[in-house]
Amino acid sequence: MxxxxxxxxxxxxxxxxxxxxxxxxxxxGELVDxxxxxxxxxxxxxWTGEVVNVLEAGDDRVxxxxxxxxxxxxxxxxxxxxxxxxxLDGQLRWKTATINEQMSRLGHVTTDVTVDRMPGDEQSGGxxxxxxxxxxxDEDGRPSMRRRGTHVRVPLDTMPLASRELLDVADAEHVxxxxxxxxxxxxxxxxxxxxxxxxxxxxxxxxDGRLRAxxxxxxxxxxxxxxxxxxxxxxxxxxxxxxxxxxALTGHVIDLARRQIGDAASACVxxxxxxxxxxxxxxxxxxxxxxRMLSVEGGKRAVHHAQRNLRALxxxxxxxxxxxxxxxxxQVPANLARPDLVVLDxxxxxxxxxxxRQIAAAGARSVIYIACDPTSLARDTATLVAEGYTxxxxxxxxxxxxxxxxxxxxxxxxxxx
Numbered sequence: 001m002x003x004x005x006x007x008x009x010x011x012x013x014x015x016x017x018x019x020x021x022x023x024x025x026x027x028x029g030e031l032v033d034x035x036x037x038x039x040x041x042x043x044x045x046x047w048t049g050e051v052v053n054v055l056e057a058g059d060d061r062v063x064x065x066x067x068x069x070x071x072x073x074x075x076x077x078x079x080x081x082x083x084x085x086x087x088l089d090g091q092l093r094w095k096t097a098t099i100n101e102q103m104s105r106l107g108h109v110t111t112d113v114t115v116d117r118m119p120g121d122e123q124s125g126g127x128x129x130x131x132x133x134x135x136x137x138d139e140d141g142r143p144s145m146r147r148r149g150t151h152v153r154v155p156l157d158t159m160p161l162a163s164r165e166l167l168d169v170a171d172a173e174h175v176x177x178x179x180x181x182x183x184x185x186x187x188x189x190x191x192x193x194x195x196x197x198x199x200x201x202x203x204x205x206x207x208d209g210r211l212r213a214x215x216x217x218x219x220x221x222x223x224x225x226x227x228x229x230x231x232x233x234x235x236x237x238x239x240x241x242x243x244x245x246x247x248a249l250t251g252h253v254i255d256l257a258r259r260q261i262g263d264a265a266s267a268c269v270x271x272x273x274x275x276x277x278x279x280x281x282x283x284x285x286x287x288x289x290x291x292r293m294l295s296v297e298g299g300k301r302a303v304h305h306a307q308r309n310l311r312a313l314x315x316x317x318x319x320x321x322x323x324x325x326x327x328x329x330x331q332v333p334a335n336l337a338r339p340d341l342v343v344l345d346x347x348x349x350x351x352x353x354x355x356x357r358q359i360a361a362a363g364a365r366s367v368i369y370i371a372c373d374p375t376s377l378a379r380d381t382a383t384l385v386a387e388g389y390t391x392x393x394x395x396x397x398x399x400x401x402x403x404x405x406x407x408x409x410x411x412x413x414x415x416x417x
Contacts, residue, residue: 003030003058006097008375010082010404011048020046025071025085027058035073037149060090065125066160066402068145078145078154081161081402088126092117092398095406099396102374107381107391115396115406118244126401129242130161134187137180161402163243166190169203173213184208189235192243194221194228204235211235217305222246224254224282231309233276234301242399246278249397249407253343253368254282256393256411260341260366261286268336270364271295272325272344272355277306279343279370284315293318294336296328325351329358343368350376353383360387360414367412377408389414 001014003026012026014034023034033053038044052073054061064084070076071085083091092115103111121129138144138153147154157176158167169190170176180186190203204214220231220239233239240246261267267287271280274295284291295318297303303322310318319336321328325346342364344351350373359367367389371377381391389412396408 001032001034003028003032006094006101008098008102008404016047022046022048023051024049024082025051027060027086027090029056030054030058030061031056058090060087060093061085062087062090065127068154068156069402072148077147077149079148080145082404084402088117088122088401091126091401094404095396095398098404099374099394099406099408102378103381103394106375106378107385109381109385109391111391111394113394113396113408115398116248117398117401118242118248120244121398121401127160128162128164128167129244129399129401130159131163131166131192131243132187132189132239132241133159133162133166134185135159137178137182137184137186139182140178141180141182141184142178143175143180143186162188163190163192165192165243166203169205169214173205175205180207187236189214189218189239191218191220194223206236209236220246222250222278222282224250227282227285229281230312231276231278231281232305232312234305237299237301237305238275240278240399245397245399245407248399249370249409250278250282252395252397252409253279253370254286256368256409257283257286257341257343257366260368260411260413264340266290266292267340268292268338269294270336270339270342270344270359270362272329272342272351273297273346274302274306274320275299275345276302277309277320279345280306280318280320281309281313281315283343284310284313284318290317292336294332294339295320296325297322298324326354326358329355329362332362338362339364341366341368343370345370346376348373348376350380352380356380356383357387360384360389365414369410369412371408371410372405374406374408377410381410381412384412387414 003012007013011022032051034049036049064070069081069084099113135143142155144153187206205212274297280295392413393411
């Protein structure tokens with residue numbers, strides 16, 4: 001098969017007898033042998049498959065830095081790094097093309113996005129960036145990952161995507177030695193040291209959600225415009241997984257927010273899908289003397305930590321609520337009902353049309369949308385544009401090297417209220 005173009009989910013597109021085939025571990029322009037996932041005589045709209053042999057390689061193809069995550073036919077198949085066959089520059093080109101194509105096809109806007117690589121990733125070859133990893137114990141009690149399309153668990157003695165601090169903890173806690181109950185879920189969470197070097201106990205090893213070593217509540221530190229913000233987060237909860245992502249994303253979002261708020265003495269801000277308050281804390285300090293804020297998050301533990309993080313900084317003008325975002329926005333207190341700025345960081349599925357329309361109905365002039373999936377961002381872009389917003393800025397961050405995932409930050413502005 002001759003591969004034609006990039007597709008979604010880390011795949012590329014080719015055709016067999018006019019039928020679309022989505023192919024893993026391919027690159028545009030390549031001539032490859034492909035094994036289909038299912039019998040070739042089925043009557044589906046499209047087929048899926050995987051490269052088993054490269055006959056004519058593309059310029060961006062490299063030997064996988066982590067062979068276990070490569071194609072099944074080449075001894076891989078464990079997942080977690082579906083662009084491991086692509087050069088680092090090629091990965092940026094792939095992600096740039098994906099964002100621009102999705103924004104055009106689904107968002108009906110033309111973009112020329114820039115994708116930034118995180119500091120240190122080029123030097124480390126796109127490895128050693130994850131501050132959280134999850135594995136499963138195999139039948140011998142060793143950490144492992146499942147091989148795609150099988151029940152086989154491949155034992156691991158390291159994790160190339162894990163940060164060096166995390167690997168140090170894994171070694172110190174003898175994680176690779178095994179001894180786990182077969183089938184147990186193993187999670188390591190190790191915040192990146194920021195200010196005073198390593199903290200002896202600022203890490204967690206969890207087995208089936210229960211703490212085995214370290215501590216349940218971890219400290220994350222993010223410096224924005226010279227000010228350090230400290231966050232208490234649940235070791236088993238969500239946090240931006242790339243060691244540099246909290247700094248890069250928060251810095252960019254707050255810079256956009258300051259430009260939108262300008263020199264106003266006060267402002268009303270919504271922070272939706274707010275997690276443990278990564279953006280909430282610096283947003284709450286945007287204006288002086290006060291920024292009135294509503295933050296909404298569905299996870300109870302995350303909201304508990306966000307409220308505690310706010311109290312620690314004496315940020316009393318933030319109404320941090322736990323609940324479904326759409327349902328919460330239907331009953332906003334009058335003093336918070338007309339936001340000047342809305343920041344939202346929804347899950348992979350996006351915010352959906354209802355929330356976008358609620359934002360528009362509230363009269364928000366500016367919207368900063370942080371997206372981990374270009375397709376969802378593009379769909380919500382179409383809704384916001386239909387509500388009178390204009391895409392004013394779009395920038396992306398490669399906080400998931402070796403994978404097809406990419407984080408995109410878009411600024412929408414609507415004139416008048």
